[in-house]
Amino acid sequence: MDNILELQNITKVYGTSVKTQVLTDISISFKKGSFSSIIGQSGSGKSTLLNIMGTLDEPTSGKVFIDGTETSGLSKNALADIRNKKIGFVFQFHYLLPEFTALENVLMPYRISNGSIDKGAVERAKELMEITGLASVMNNNATKMSGGQQQRTAIARALLNNPDMILADEPTGNLDSNSTENIYNLLRDINEKFGTTFIIITHDRRIAEMADRIIEISDGKINVDIFK
């Protein structure tokens, strides 16, 4: 079983009185260590798909398998645990905690499952911040960094617990083209170094082509699925 993620017949409908069908019968799987991009127009349902993949949202019907485990029967706490240990999220808005420093933000996933910090975790956090080029701003408050630095902090944070996969929703949407390219090179580096699976939503075709696999979502269905 080398599929880190598998979706079977996923359908998502929003609303109770006025129903909107966002995703229709999507089946797709991702191999461990792969680097894929998902593209599509706004409103195509790609963010919804990503959220379902990351257990942040539940499908109306269909099954989600994370590293072989089906998620529909799991309790909220069990799902939270999976999110903590196996999945890393990177969003368009970096979503750092403004009350903490960059280093403390990076360490947060570890603290959530372990309560207190141990030396090993701190070492790893510092190493990740080195890799992401943040060594000089480690002790800056989250609000006192540039947009690019904040996004890189979010990436380092997503990597702290050594997750099996990283789900990124427009991670460079808010950055200039220089930072964007740097970030993507960084992600590819990490994919090579740690073997982390990447699934990245982007609306930028240029960026999408840096991935090994491009999936296009249109009107809630998979339109195109190309392996390079």
Next chain:
Amino acid sequence: MKLSFQIAKRFLGSNLTQTIIIILGIGIGVSVQIFIGLLIGGLQNSLVESTIGNSSQITVSAEEEEGLISEYEPMLKDIENSDGRVEFVSPVLDNPSFLDSDEKNQSLLVRGMKKSGADNIYSLSEYITEGSFEKDENTVLLGDALKEEYSLQKGDKINLVTPDKRTVECTVTGFFDLQVASINESWCITTLENAQEIFGTGDEISAIEMQMYDDSVFEADQAAKKIRKVLKDENVTVTDWKSQNQSLLSGLRGQSISSLMIQIFVMISVVLGISSILAITVMQKSRQIGILKAMGINNSKASLIFLTEGLILGVFGAIAGVLMGLGLSYAFSTFALNADGTPVVDLYIDKGFIALSGCIAVTACLIASLIPARRSSKLNPIDIIRNN
């Protein structure tokens, strides 16, 4: 637990002005509660003290009217052994007599008591205005009022006429002012032995007077019950100040109840206020909660953050409240003065009450944080992420 605490600390610290205002709000509520509680407590204490602070709180007297108690030594011992709340026991012999002087005359109550009893129960030595309480034969103390009326001086002699028509000459060795006009006009105090000698009763007494320890004053009726049991074989009646002062007691009870109601309603309004403010902070931090949940924090740890906020606010609010409450009480006792410069209400510190108020404040804040905590537990990360 540790993580929730650190996040709570940072959340509260991120908007320090708001946090301080909340703490002050709790503090004001607590301070009002403490101030009123201490004020009423102090008032009640003063009232009880002035009513029965210097009189007999439990009295054992002969069953028949005007009767005497003869074998009283064993009774004194029995009483001392029966109830640990009784502090002083004093045998007294009261007799009516007549003060016969050239121009006027009047009846006097000659009260014979041991010097220790007089001081312990009536604080007599504090109220002697001139001279002293002597043990010599036929020496007496009279009230200030009589000094004026009969133009008496220390050392003068007076004639006392006993019920069996004997006249006994006594020397006035001093004067007292026991703060009650009727007492100053009618009491004549001498030693127990002198009274027994003057009235020819032998070693008998008319009553045993008692005072309780300060903190047991309100248990006088229970102690009286015990003493009644111990002395059931003697022909005596036991009375206590509480059964003799029913209207005072019901007045005190009414005061206590209204004070309690004020305190309860103050606390309720504090709880409601804090609850709504904390609910707002949950809204303010909903983004952070969403991120934390996306990172995998479970619902109970997330709600623990807000319970911890409630706890921290409660502790600091209680401390602020206690300090402000004590400050208010101190200011009141310093600036609210009677015409003669004494405070209207003496500063009264009840450590137990203050500690209890502090604990109630902390508990109230914890309760207030339950609803916001539950709200945070229900926050869905996806709603927050989608809406941003």
